[in-house]
Amino acid sequence: MPTGAFATLLYKEALRFWKVGFQTVAAPVLTSLLYLLIFSHALAAHVRVYDSVSYTSFLVPGLIMMSLLQNAFANTSSSLIQSKVTGNIIFVLLPPLSYREFFAAYVLAAMLRGLMVGLGVWLGTLWFVELNYAHPLWIVSFALLGGAILAALGVIAGIWADKFDQLAGFQNFIIMPLTFLSGVFYSIHSLPAFWQGVSHVNPVFYMIDGFRFGFFGLSDVSPWISLAIVGSCFILLSTLTLLMLARGYKLRG
Amino acid sequence: MTPAIRVQQVTKRYGALQALGGVDLEVARGEFFGLLGPNGAGKTTLISALAGLVRASSGRLEVMGHDVVADYRAARRGLGVVPQELVFDPFFTVRETLDLQSGYFGIRDNGGWIDEILDELDLTAKANVNMRALSGGMKRRVLVAQALVHRPPVIVLDEPTAGVDVELRQGLWQFVRRLNRDGHTIVLTTHYLEEAESLCGRIAMLKAGRVVALDTTANLLARSSAHALRLRLGAGSVLPDELAPRVLSSEGGSLSLRFDRFDEIGAMLDRLRAAGVAIDDMEIGKPDLEQVFVDVMRTA
Numbered sequence: 302m303p304t305g306a307f308a309t310l311l312y313k314e315a316l317r318f319w320k321v322g323f324q325t326v327a328a329p330v331l332t333s334l335l336y337l338l339i340f341s342h343a344l345a346a347h348v349r350v351y352d353s354v355s356y357t358s359f360l361v362p363g364l365i366m367m368s369l370l371q372n373a374f375a376n377t378s379s380s381l382i383q384s385k386v387t388g389n390i391i392f393v394l395l396p397p398l399s400y401r402e403f404f405a406a407y408v409l410a411a412m413l414r415g416l417m418v419g420l421g422v423w424l425g426t427l428w429f430v431e432l433n434y435a436h437p438l439w440i441v442s443f444a445l446l447g448g449a450i451l452a453a454l455g456v457i458a459g460i461w462a463d464k465f466d467q468l469a470g471f472q473n474f475i476i477m478p479l480t481f482l483s484g485v486f487y488s489i490h491s492l493p494a495f496w497q498g499v500s501h502v503n504p505v506f507y508m509i510d511g512f513r514f515g516f517f518g519l520s521d522v523s524p525w526i527s528l529a530i531v532g533s534c535f536i537l538l539s540t541l542t543l544l545m546l547a548r549g550y551k552l553r554g
Numbered sequence: 555m556t557p558a559i560r561v562q563q564v565t566k567r568y569g570a571l572q573a574l575g576g577v578d579l580e581v582a583r584g585e586f587f588g589l590l591g592p593n594g595a596g597k598t599t600l601i602s603a604l605a606g607l608v609r610a611s612s613g614r615l616e617v618m619g620h621d622v623v624a625d626y627r628a629a630r631r632g633l634g635v636v637p638q639e640l641v642f643d644p645f646f647t648v649r650e651t652l653d654l655q656s657g658y659f660g661i662r663d664n665g666g667w668i669d670e671i672l673d674e675l676d677l678t679a680k681a682n683v684n685m686r687a688l689s690g691g692m693k694r695r696v697l698v699a700q701a702l703v704h705r706p707p708v709i710v711l712d713e714p715t716a717g718v719d720v721e722l723r724q725g726l727w728q729f730v731r732r733l734n735r736d737g738h739t740i741v742l743t744t745h746y747l748e749e750a751e752s753l754c755g756r757i758a759m760l761k762a763g764r765v766v767a768l769d770t771t772a773n774l775l776a777r778s779s780a781h782a783l784r785l786r787l788g789a790g791s792v793l794p795d796e797l798a799p800r801v802l803s804s805e806g807g808s809l810s811l812r813f814d815r816f817d818e819i820g821a822m823l824d825r826l827r828a829a830g831v832a833i834d835d836m837e838i839g840k841p842d843l844e845q846v847f848v849d850v851m852r853t854a
């Protein structure tokens with residue numbers, strides 16, 4: 302057992318998903334590998350990405366990032382809504398935890414799950430897909446920032462939603478479109494101008510593009526621009542989440 | 555010395571509903587205090603405000619001299635709450651639940667105290683069982699245990715005996731009495747008024763978010779409709795009219811007549827004899843808190 306309120310909450314949140322790791326880590330890894338299998342076979346001949354990169358290789362970083370993001374979001378949002386609906390949220394509201402500790406513990410545990418899933422996808426593809434690691438620091442930066450952003454968004458969604466179907470709506474109508482329409486499966490340059498424009502207002506596009514730059518040294522936009530946008534998103538969402546928590550929005554009636 | 559609990563002019567609105575309408579209350583250290591009131595009176599709301607689970611709309615609350623908003627860390631460390639709702643985290647076992655709760659309060663190596671609580675609450679055999687696999691009463695006991703892991707000086711129990719079997723109820727009260735003897739301040743809400751009467755030194759009665767009675771249990775019992783003479787009248791007997799104002803209740807052939815001093819009984823019996831009333835059975839009852847409660851709620 303760790304010591305300190307913050308460390309305990311972090312540990313509890315990690316233990317919570319780890320205890321059902323088959324569903325929370327193994328299953329999403331498998332799903333991503335299936336995507337890879339199907340898309341690389343079905344589309345390899347049709348989609349042109351970068352000249353020097355095979356479609357399958359191109360696909361892998363996108364899938365890693367997508368699964369990382371979705372699982373970071375899923376962890377905070379599902380943990381919070383479950384605790385709210387069952388009422389056991391009071392166990393973490395009664396102790397002397399500050400809202401900052403609360404935020405940090407939930408977000409870090411969700412990042413951990415996202416990173417574990419991402420790592421799992423990477424390991425699963427290692428033996429049959431050739432990857433470069435042109436700029437490892439970019440890889441790590443975008444993985445951490447992306448995970449933190451979606452984890453914070455999950456905190457917001459989990460606190461905002463009163464019922465599971467509201468959360469499912471958030472997931473299906475916001476998170477899924479944002480992650481799918483972000484250039485995971487294609488380079489946005491292959492899209493018509495209109496959809497390129499749409500992609501450019503999707504922050505997830507920059508997470509994936511920047512992350513992919515770390516592998517191939519190639520990207521649709523400059524990684525610095527992506528970093529600036531993703532970094533701003535992180536600051537914005539964290540601030541919003543912290544404000545919600547500080548005011549006790551929906552948690553402390 | 556600052557009181558264990560201080561509640562000053564606390565109001566709480568839920569939209570148009572005024573759940574608390576200006577509550578003032580002080581509970582001294584070491585007291586065993588009862589918070590009574592009908593459903594919806596605001597008991598849980600007041601406790602939640604004290605615990606920081608809801609924000610009071612106005613007024614201030616303190617635990618052991620610490621403001622529950624400005625100095626929330628100290629206030630929460632001083633308070634253990636057994637919630638009314640039967641909540642649990644299905645991911646964990648009983649011991650994990652208690653270890654985690656200790657950790658949230660920054661306590662490490664709490665195993666000795668946890669073992670002691672488990673033993674007192676008869677949960678030792680269930681220590682490594684998942685929370686899901688416990689009966690309702692056992693889950694309630696774990697909630698009691700959770701409230702105690704950080705040895706809070708002030709313990710608030712919101713209807714802890716709802717759905718708990720007789721044996722455990724008595725065991726629980728024994729344990730809570732011991733905690734009280736050891737110096738813990740206890741605040742209890744319950745709808746079992748005999749429990750409150752036998753346990754609490756002082757009682758506040760809440761109605762529609764306001765304190766309508768606040769006194770020692772002894773004074774409350776003394777102030778209200780005194781004693782009752784319970785009679786079962788013989789077949790065909792009718793109560794003389796002059797005794798009618800004394801009737802507290804009448805069910806079937808049994809009547810409860812109030813009196814304030816014992817020397818009134820003689821005169822009452824004389825009246826009955828003069829009217830030719832046959833008495834099959836007679837019993838003198840002490841005033842009980844239930845009667846006081848009913849009176850207070852009716853007149854408030």
Ligand SMILES: Nc1ncnc2c1ncn2[C@@H]1O[C@H](COP(=O)(O)OP(=O)(O)OP(=O)(O)O)[C@@H](O)[C@H]1O
Nearest residue numbers: 554568571573591592593594595596597598599600
């Ligand atoms: N979250 C909430 N939103 C709206 N109204 C609420 C909320 N919580 C409580 N209330 C209302 O506030 C009033 C007081 O409720 P509270 O739970 O404090 O009563 P109580 O005295 O604990 O009752 P009981 O004996 O049934 O537990 C009730 O009218 C209740 O409907």
Ligand SMILES: [Mg+2]
Nearest residue numbers: 597598599638
């Ligand atoms: Mg209540």
